[in-house]
Amino acid sequence: MLLAKTLSSSTFKLALIAIGTFGAIAAAIFAYVYLSTASYVRSRSDRAILTEVASLRDIYERSGRDGLIALINAHLADGSFANHVYLLADPSLRVLAGNLREWPQAATASSGWVEFRAAGPGHPLLRAVVQTFPNGDRLMAGQDISDLDSFTAQIQAAVISGVVLIFALAAMASVLVTRRTVGRIEQINATSRAIMASGLDQRIPLRGSHDEWDRVAENLNQMLDRIETLMGEVKQVSDSVAHDLRTPLTRMRGRLEKAYLGARSAESDQTLIGDTIADLDAVLRIFASIVRIAQIETQARKGGFRTVNLVEIAGEVVELYDAAAEQDSTSLKLTGDREVLVTGDRDLIFDAIANLVDNALKHGRHGGEVVVACENVEGQRLISITDDGPGIPPCEHEHVFKRFYRLEQSRYTPGNGLGLSLVAAVARLHGARIELLPSAPGLKVKLWFAPPAS
Numbered sequence: 001m002l003l004a005k006t007l008s009s010s011t012f013k014l015a016l017i018a019i020g021t022f023g024a025i026a027a028a029i030f031a032y033v034y035l036s037t038a039s040y041v042r043s044r045s046d047r048a049i050l051t052e053v054a055s056l057r058d059i060y061e062r063s064g065r066d067g068l069i070a071l072i073n074a075h076l077a078d079g080s081f082a083n084h085v086y087l088l089a090d091p092s093l094r095v096l097a098g099n100l101r102e103w104p105q106a107a108t109a110s111s112g113w114v115e116f117r118a119a120g121p122g123h124p125l126l127r128a129v130v131q132t133f134p135n136g137d138r139l140m141a142g143q144d145i146s147d148l149d150s151f152t153a154q155i156q157a158a159v160i161s162g163v164v165l166i167f168a169l170a171a172m173a174s175v176l177v178t179r180r181t182v183g184r185i186e187q188i189n190a191t192s193r194a195i196m197a198s199g200l201d202q203r204i205p206l207r208g209s210h211d212e213w214d215r216v217a218e219n220l221n222q223m224l225d226r227i228e229t230l231m232g233e234v235k236q237v238s239d240s241v242a243h244d245l246r247t248p249l250t251r252m253r254g255r256l257e258k259a260y261l262g263a264r265s266a267e268s269d270q271t272l273i274g275d276t277i278a279d280l281d282a283v284l285r286i287f288a289s290i291v292r293i294a295q296i297e298t299q300a301r302k303g304g305f306r307t308v309n310l311v312e313i314a315g316e317v318v319e320l321y322d323a324a325a326e327q328d329s330t331s332l333k334l335t336g337d338r339e340v341l342v343t344g345d346r347d348l349i350f351d352a353i354a355n356l357v358d359n360a361l362k363h364g365r366h367g368g369e370v371v372v373a374c375e376n377v378e379g380q381r382l383i384s385i386t387d388d389g390p391g392i393p394p395c396e397h398e399h400v401f402k403r404f405y406r407l408e409q410s411r412y413t414p415g416n417g418l419g420l421s422l423v424a425a426v427a428r429l430h431g432a433r434i435e436l437l438p439s440a441p442g443l444k445v446k447l448w449f450a451p452p453a454s
Contacts, residue, residue, distance in 0.1 A: 015174030091136030248279035355419040360387035381449040388442035
């Protein structure tokens with residue numbers, strides 16, 4: 001099954017194209033090497049033969065036929081000319097001197113190059129030049145090129161073997177690489193099918209090779225973790241919405257039913273309408289917060305980002321909540337640097353800081369202190385909100401930013417559990433990092449922003 005998928009995969013087809021292209025280039029290179037080598041070796045032999053023929057022609061012109069016969073016999077007697085071929089014949093092609101018994105049939109032309117196999121042991125391959133003198137005598141001088149022929153044959157065999165080996169190794173490598181690639185893809189496909197069949201609890205296995213496939217698997221697993229988290233949050237939000245709406249809707253129905261069954265009274269009807277409007281406003285605030293968080297998380301508002309000063313925004317929030325802090329005898333103050341510039345949406349940052357300050361005032365100590373600080377710290381931009389209330393247990397830090405999540409001690413305080421969710425959404429939109437730190441007593445919330453792009 002895997003082999004069939006390997007052979008039919010696009011990766012394997014691309015590998016075959018690459019093999020064909022590379023093989024053609026390699027074959028062309030080897031062919032060039034073969035032809036160049038064979039041509040070079042043969043050209044050296046041909047130059048030696050031409051030099052020898054020129055020398056013999058000079059002797060013939062100076063000393064005549066007898067002088068040339070004497071020189072040929074002398075060369076044949078010398079062992080250093082053992083691989084040379086000499087043949088002198090009269091106009092009727094009768095042999096006058098040389099180491100061939102008769103004039104070869106292949107040498108029909110009166111001049112020029114000839115190449116033939118001689119009669120005798122091993123049938124050596126001879127290459128020679130034919131020269132015809134004015135009186136009709138013919139001279140043939142050349143060399144035994146059997147070794148050269150054998151050498152070029154070996155080069156040719158080596159070239160062919162090399163090309164075949166390259167194709168074989170490339171084909172084997174392409175099958176192995178494609179098989180590995182298809183295997184990893186099949187793991188991803190199998191995990192995808194398992195997820196579609198059973199749920200988001202499946203993950204793509206890692207091989208520990210830390211290669212690009214492991215990185216892809218890690219990214220996909222992180223994406224699945226994120227999807228699973230979001231699906232869990234959706235379920236949790238649905239449950240929380242149903243739970244939080246049940247109480248005000250039940251109260252409204254109870255009041256309306258009581259009014260329906262009871263006697264009419266202007267004062268009680270006025271009270272009923274006021275309480276019902278208050279409950280409806282609470283329900284509408286919940287939906288408005290959910291819609292606002294959803295709009296923030298779509299990142300559609302990034303187009304309106306500009307450079308803003310956190311100190312100015314924090315100052316406006318402090319001014320807004322100053323009256324509420326005085327009513328609770330709480331000291332609310334702004335400290336830190338005079339200018340802390342970040343890139344972002346001014347209104348969203350205002351809402352995030354306002355929610356943090358509101359939480360600090362609600363859950364801080366009566367008559368305590370809330371400090372908002374804006375600072376430039378080692379190239380980062382920081383705004384922190386510190387209160388001296390009971391704080392948040394470390395085990396709850398990762399949960400408090402979930403929608404509708406409320407601590408046990410906050411169950412009976414006003415709110416819907418969406419404030420910190422909005423803060424988290426604004427932070428994600430701006431690429432900011434949130435830290436929750438104990439302040440002994442109390443809690444310090446830090447928002448770390450990147451500096452504006454220069």
